[in-house]
Amino acid sequence: MKKFIIFLAFFIISLVIIFIKGSIYTGPDVFLPGFKYGKSLNEIDNESVKNFAKLSKDFNDGNSLFVIIYSDNGFFNKENTKKLLNLTSELLNEPYISTIISPANFPKIVGFSITTYIKDNVLQKEILTDKNAGNLISKDGKYSIINLTFKQNIDARKYITKIENHIKKFFENYYLFGEPVIDSELFKELLKQMYIYPVIMLLLILFFFYFQTKSLKVAFFSVFAPIISSIFTVSIIFLFNRPLNTLTVMIFSFLLIIGSGYGLHYYNAYFRIKDFEKTKKHIQIPIIFSMLTTVAGFLSFLFVNIESFKELGLLVSIGLIINVLLIFSFSKEIFKNTNPKKRPINFGIKYFGDKISFTLLIIFIVIAIISPLLIKNISIKSDMISYFSKDSKIGKAYNIMEQFFNFREPIFLVLEKNSPFIASDNKKIKNILETLENTEYVSNTNFPIDIPIPILYSFSKNNPLLKYYISSNSKIRIIINLTKKGYENIDEILNILKEITPYKYYVAGSALIWNDINKNILNAQIKSIIFAGILIFAMVFIIFKSIRITLSVIIPIGFTSLFNFIFMTIFKINLDVSTSITSSILMGLVIDYSIHLANDEKNTKSPEKSVINVGPPILANGIGLILGFSVLLFSSLKLFKSISLLIIFGILIGLSFTLIIQPYILKKFTLINNPYRGFKK
Incomplete structure (x- = not known):
């Protein structure tokens, strides 16, 4: 009897502990050598993790999420352009969103002026010729991607349902892709x-x-x-x-x-x-x-x-x-x-x-x-995509990104100078981007290189989208969209960057982790x-x-x-x-x-x-x-x-x-x- 009472007491105490303190953590960093739960990313003895945390601090933003939208009629018409504009506007008004990059607000650079690719309330096919927008609209115009960046220290997983509710107002066929939605499904x-x-x-x-x-x-x-x-x-x-x-x-x-x-x-x-x-x-x-x-x-x-x-x-x-x-x-x-x-049955043994x-x-x-x-x-391969089967929502979203946009997710190249960037730096940066794009590892790069960086910095003070690229007059961020082969050969990309980058820099992204x-x-x-x-x-x-x-x-x-x-x-x-x-x-x-x-x-x-x-x-x-x-x-x-x-x-x-x-x-x-x-x- 005494033995049973002791057992029952432990059992009840255990249930209470589970009910009060139980939780699950799904972050991929638990697989990193040196990771200790409760420590900040900066305290983990891993350069990729530290760079990931540094990126968030330098540009005051957090996780990214890709909204993939499909329409049989495409997006080069007034009806779907209006839907895209309204969806982008609604999402920008959410307090947890830092930046949105979409075909509806992607900057079109004409000389030293900045406009968009929308004319008479219709998205223009001219956007297809802009290599920087290659990851936003498919060549047939039927798939569009909206890149959402959450504010720093926001638990993006909590807001996925709200984002989906916004999308459903305008589009029926859509997929979500990115670490927050993968984390949520996991x-x-x-x-x-x-x-x-x-x-x-x-x-x-x-x-x-x-x-x-x-x-x-x-x-x-x-x-x-x-x-x-x-x-x-x-x-x-x-x-x-x-x-x-x-x-x-x-x-x-x-x-x-x-x-x-x-x-x-x-x-x-x-x-x-x-x-x-x-x-x-x-x-x-x-x-x-x-x-x-x-x-x-x-x-x-x-x-x-x-x-x-x-x-x-x-x-x-x-x-x-x-x-x-x-x-x-x-x-x-x-x-x-x-x-x-x-x-007992012996199974004919x-x-x-x-x-x-x-x-x-x-x-x-x-x-x-x-x-x-x-x-x-x-x-020997492991990433959060490999957790999911091809017929899952995540698997289908990944397949669309790979098939129609030739990339799966970006890494970020952050360039820094001890003094402000000047107009002549644009040529050096352009050489970096062209070298990367000529490899089989990079689908395309994204940075408004046609405007001198000092002017771009000045524009960014009044343009929230440009702030995504520019942290200060001496620190900028370049988006490098990786192909599947690029994702599997990160070390090759890092070696290339080491050879061609004349600036102090660091590279960040979950792919490196x-x-x-x-x-x-x-x-x-x-x-x-x-x-x-x-x-x-x-x-x-x-x-x-x-x-x-x-x-x-x-x-x-x-x-x-x-x-x-x-x-x-x-x-x-x-x-x-x-x-x-x-x-x-x-x-x-x-x-x-x-x-x-x-x-x-x-x-x-x-x-x-x-x-x-x-x-x-x-x-x-x-x-x-x-x-x-x-x-x-x-x-x-x-x-x-x-x-x-x-x-x-x-x-x-x-x-x-x-x-x-x-x-x-x-x-x-x-x-x-x-x-x-x-x-x-």
Whole structure:
């Protein structure tokens, strides 16, 4: 009773903490080395992030958002021109908007005067000849882009609905693109990851565990522990005033899917032994060590210099420990009062024989040998666009920008002088722009270069649009619209700028931040796999004190990790911030199966018998994991789909190796260790 009261008190306190302090942060900076939540961007030890913050300060503006509008009739007519003018005017009147660049107000420079491309209330096709306006109106005149810049320190995500309401007054067909809308869509999906997907996973796992155990009480107990451990774990992070982020929001799913298997193994052992104390003695050690080796896989993230990885690894590890403690604390009450009359389904599990096992092993080895030819094609790429599928709103908006405007998003070149810019500087700047536009990396550049900068600075005092380009008479901003290839080759652009820019300068934009993140992904992947492998090998050897058994346990996870990269090649999945965690996770998951089989074989001395004993709960646990992760296949985020797909196929490889090949390896290693074993029989 006392134990139950303590548990209930912790449970209530945890719920209160989650309700009061719960929050989610979706910024991409959580993937940057050196990022610390709560620190300002200037305090992050990353030049790209600091430049991004400096840009906002220098020009007193914030995030940008692109409104893509479509009309069958095009925009070179009075009706749509009027709509475009009214929409631009309404948006400019909003207090959270700093600047708007649209075809309706884009400056037309005639001599030293500035006007627009609207004549007699009709947008003129002449705008198509202005290369600076190439990212505002498509060549067929049917697509138009309005570039909104929010004021500094404005949470742009909060105003997306208001912006959409303005657009709907005038146009039916539109898309939004840019970091604020990506952030907003990501936030919505992360809420599903917290509240909706875990519920569906719970129902699927509960139904399947009931199907396997024939006991509703046991099925509920198996999912009860991970649910409570998730609540306890998440309350810990909120207690320290830290939010969940794009990675740590998956704690709920990981703990529910992974943690539910421990109760299942406990019950299947109890059904065989029929005595609680004997079952407890038999199953505690393999459960504890399978949990610890899974924890080792997640703790490998602590060696990665990215805070969100460290948090995910630490929190899932804490959750799994709490999960096992709950199982051991309440298993006596559950199992002692359970009369296991109906035999759990064994799925027809048996040892398939040496020939099948050997053949499958050879197939795996051959694939492993040729795998370098496949793995070399994996693309290391990560950005917020890659989170979304092509048929999503974000994906469609990106496709339009790429297809009709040949750019995806800009970076900004800020030029500075110790003295004011003079008229002769225009020629130097023009050379910079022309050099950039002659590369395959830049779609077009945007700066009113035809007016001498001193005059432009004077005009900007009365023209809000020109202030977007000019911070002071000695500091200007040039917009560089990147092609897809440019986005993927940021370092090449930076090298070009270094060679051709005769001024003090800095370059800013989210593309540079993601470029830095991508540089650290491969390093993070290698470190996590190495440390996970070392930790798991050490733990398994400590458990069994046998090289034979340790190798039989380690070999399956080695093949599983290798096949993870093969599946990335087959399904054309990039190595990014999300998929880089799957190898270590799979190592931690598959090792559980190998440990249970090896532990039982240690007692039975018969790999064939051990497959029959522990094969059913291993297969049931694997199917439960597959069912759980399959829910993420219906996510609108490609990020979660990719993780789900890789883990599902990784588990299938792990199950195949553990149930078919590992018994064969145990037999052969035993014969090697004891060549007279057959004669003694």
